[in-house]
Amino acid sequence: MNLIPALDLFPLLASVLVLVGCTMLGNFLVLRRQSLMGDALSHTVLPGVVGAYLVFGSRDPFGLFIGALVAGLLTVTSIEALRRYGRIESNAAMGVVFSIAFAVGVVLIRVGHTDHVDLDPNCVLYGQLELLVWFDAPSSFRDVGFTDVYHAMPSSIWSLLIMVLLSALFVLFCFKELRLASFDPGLSRTLGFSSRAINMVLMLLVSVATVASFEAVGSVLVIAALLVPSSTARLFTDRLKSQILVSILVAFFCAVSGYLMSTWIPLLWQGESLKASGTITVVSGIVFGCSLLFSPRYGYWMQRSRTRQLADQVAIEDVVVLLHKSHRTAVNFPWSTIDPRILALATKRGFLQSPIAGQYFLTNAGQNLALEVQGRRSRWLNYLVTEVGLAPDHAPGTAEHLEHLGDDLLQKSVDTMDDPSHPSGECP
């Protein structure tokens, strides 16, 4: 069983090009909070293609490409005009323009319908990545409007290659201009870097990217390709350069693994063939979901475990201090009131030992920790009363909260003062 048939090379290459090319530009859409623009442009491809067919009267791929591009540019300019002169918020402007444009496309299909035109709405949604290799089956290539697979296949690979090259050049050479215009358009303009011009070029390239990709993968994956890998990368880094690099890696991984899934799954289950655009989008979604949970920087899991670690540390310090005091005053220690997990954790970290089950004693390390925490507490107490001006009877409660803070700055201000022998240094 050959898992990567040679015939898959072109569609696989096409998926990689779509994902990588769109992602590079998508980073800036996400950062500029113009994510909906990808949505808008992928929808206006339809009226563009239909319009071009009606104008040129042929299904020549180049003509359709131009039609879709013109539609994309009209979309961008009319959204900008609506936003500026129609005084409509930009998301609303995008929604208004692309939904109407899409509807115009749907109507045009009907109006211009003749026997030899067959535009299938399914293809608008899913594209036809798989058909890139069906040299022998031109009869099944009725959907998006190209007469001849043999001609269409190379042309879409070529247009994708050009799209990726243009996007890469733009991001590479205008990196600093894009960063400035996206972060601070006002300063960008006063420095003479017209943020409008940069924005227009970006939108032009997003148009090219959606049109070139659309043919192969359909409107759903175009939106995903623009937005999902770049949003994923956002979870991993705080630097623009590394964000773009991470997003490209994510895009590459999603394209390859998603495409392979679409060929493997039917082999494994003897099922019908899967749409690669669908599996790639699903894989992107899974990668995004996992990153959201497990990213070392902004993942939910790490943030939670960081909070948890801090909470554990605080709980351990409290137990140790409590135990330290109870030794002095010889009170029967209320073990049942303390979370057994914290006791186990403190034992594991060497602050407690438990020679008899259910009975704990402070180790030397535990003694030291207790003294350290109490020292910190009394220094805070002194600081709060003398420097902050808290009432002495209010200060202990606040100090108990603050004693766990290892905050360097505050610690510095506290430690610079003489160690106090404050009368109320010992907490109740």
Place this chain on the structure above:
Amino acid sequence: MSPIHRPEHSTNSPLSIHAMTVAYDRKPVLWDVDYDAPEEPRLIAIVGPNGAGKSTLIKACLGLVPRASGLVAFRGKPLDDVRSTIGYVPQRESVDWEFPVTALDVVCMGRYRKIGWFRPVRQKDRNAALVCLDRVGLADLADRQIRQLSGGQQQRVFLARALAQEADLYFMDEPFAGVDAATEQAILGVLREMKNEGRTIIVVHHDLQTVPSSFDEVIFLNMRVVDSGPVAEVFHEDNLRKTYGGRLTMLAEAAEAVARSERR
């Protein structure tokens, strides 16, 4: 381009505004503004009530909002001839502080015009930016993502970026907004240094109390220039009333009208 010829305005003034009117949606925000900044370096405050058009004045000078009429000249030249000598510090809220850049990246932006189109930021530029960050006391935080900075620190990053522009004339939109007294003094110290280096700095300012101690000149603005000049000469009760009073009286009348209608 030849210098703008306007006999009534000095071609040596770092900023001269002639008969400038700005309108949003046909409703004028600034009426017929005429102003000449002194030739010598000065710290100039623009004061006025909310909605007086303070930010708009700055933005119109910089070509960020269209002018309905009037002329703006910088030492007798139009903006496009002198862009590299004009610095701008926008309001802090005008940018997205979640943006994935470091403090140093932001300061480097001040040098983009010197670097020029399509060229990358080089180590030399980063070093220069670091010097500017150091001047505002933030060299330690150069590699911080900007979200991790406090409001006052963000404001100082903007100031460092302005320093990196090495301009002759600066427009600053509320550089003291939301900073504590210590930071305000630190920023003011840097502004004074900049002035002593021969730069003119025009600041949109909100705190009337600090105007006499902090600034050399003041522009009273309320949709028109009420008065302008050295603080010692023009910062007095009369101008304050003219600038702020109109609205206060109107508001007071409105409040009275509401009170009357409720009594019935």
